Amino acid sequence: MTTLFDSIQIGGLQLPNRAVLAPMTRVSAESDGLANELMRDYYTSFAQGEFGLLITEGTYTDEAFSQGYLNQPGLANEAQRDSWKPIVEAVHAEGSRMFAQLMHGGAQTQGNRFQQRTVGPSTVQPAGKQLSFYGGEGEYPVPDEMTEDEIQQVIAGFAHAARHAKDAGFDGVELHGANGYLLHEFISAEFNQRSDRWGGDIEGRLSLPLAVIEAVRREVGNDFIVGMRLSQGMVTDATLKWDGGVEGARTRFITLARAGLDFLHVTEGDASAPAFEEGGPSLSAIARECVDIPVIGNGSIATGEQANRLLEKGEMDMVAIGKAALANHDWPLRVRNDEDMTRFNFEMFIPMATLSNEKAWRQDNQEPSSLN
DSSP: OOOTOOOETTTTESSSSSSOOOOOOOOOSTTOOOOOHHHHHHHHHHHHHTSSSEEEEEEOOOSSSOOOOOOOBOOOOHHHHHHHHHHHHHEEEEEEEEEEEEEGGGGGGOOOOOOSEEESSSSSSSSSOOOOOGGGSSOOOOEEOOOOHHHHHHHHHHHHHHHHHHHHHHHHHEEEEEEEEEEHHHHHHOOOOOOOOOOOOHHHHTHHHHHHHHHHHHHHSSEEEEEEEEEEEEOOOOOOOOOTTHHHHHHHHHHHHTTOSSSEEEEESSSSSSSSSSSSOOOOHHHHHHHHSSSEEESSSSSSSHHHHHHHSHHHHHHHEHHHHHHHHHHHHHTTTOOOOOOOOGGGSSSSOOOOHHHHHHHHHTTOOOOO
């Protein structure tokens, strides 16, 4: 039986275990997108807690429309690239590996120092309200439909950011195609209402992610790890479902995997829940069944028992831990040693989900992030 502490290989990269730190927005970079010492200490603590792989929060990819939040880190220029080097080195020194998640905010942008307007595949307003704990306020604006030049700028931005990630020492990149950001919007029938080569049926709506994969591969080569995160729901609408059901999901997974990905990262509100009809397979189980690359699963996995059950059932190859990791930076160590887990408390995100707020909350409430 596969267990959490079995090693696994992604492409040519060997990982010591199957515990993954999920990417989580922390809006704690400098105003110009530079990573800092507070972020170094934050990520290093998860490596010390024996997460085999850390995936960064979403990093913006260009100096146009990609930034999604103020104080979001970037990989859009050389200074941002260099600011990540001490963080990657510190994580590697603890024996963990690290992927940079590359993100374009798209229509779900709520803070961009380069642009006042937002863009998306079509003029479709995102549902719900902006997230105050990430610095947003009020409804999302209606985005402008992207021009061909703007789409080409997106593709080039992902490729250049991937090169910066490689040069910064990261072990790989994850392309953010989930949670309502730009690549997800192009995949989604609700957001993508285009009739040109970037829209249409399921295959047509995969055109931009496929173009991004191709450009990134061309920039970083075949030996560098490239994966993609996918979801049905978005940040402000967890109920959103893909069109096409199980077969549509298979089409997406197979098409993207064959384009040159080394892994898929599937996230849902509940990783074990049926993706479509009651009693049907979960989204990660669908992916695991139809592709021959590793599948990372994410969504409400809080305990070692849950993680091992999903691994043993073959629904995923690795488990990405989010809220439980925020509460327990040493989550894998606690699982290994059968230690009690601290429950996640949203108060550490009030008024904003910054690292400094978390640090102050922990001090005030005597809630350390790890047992040691």
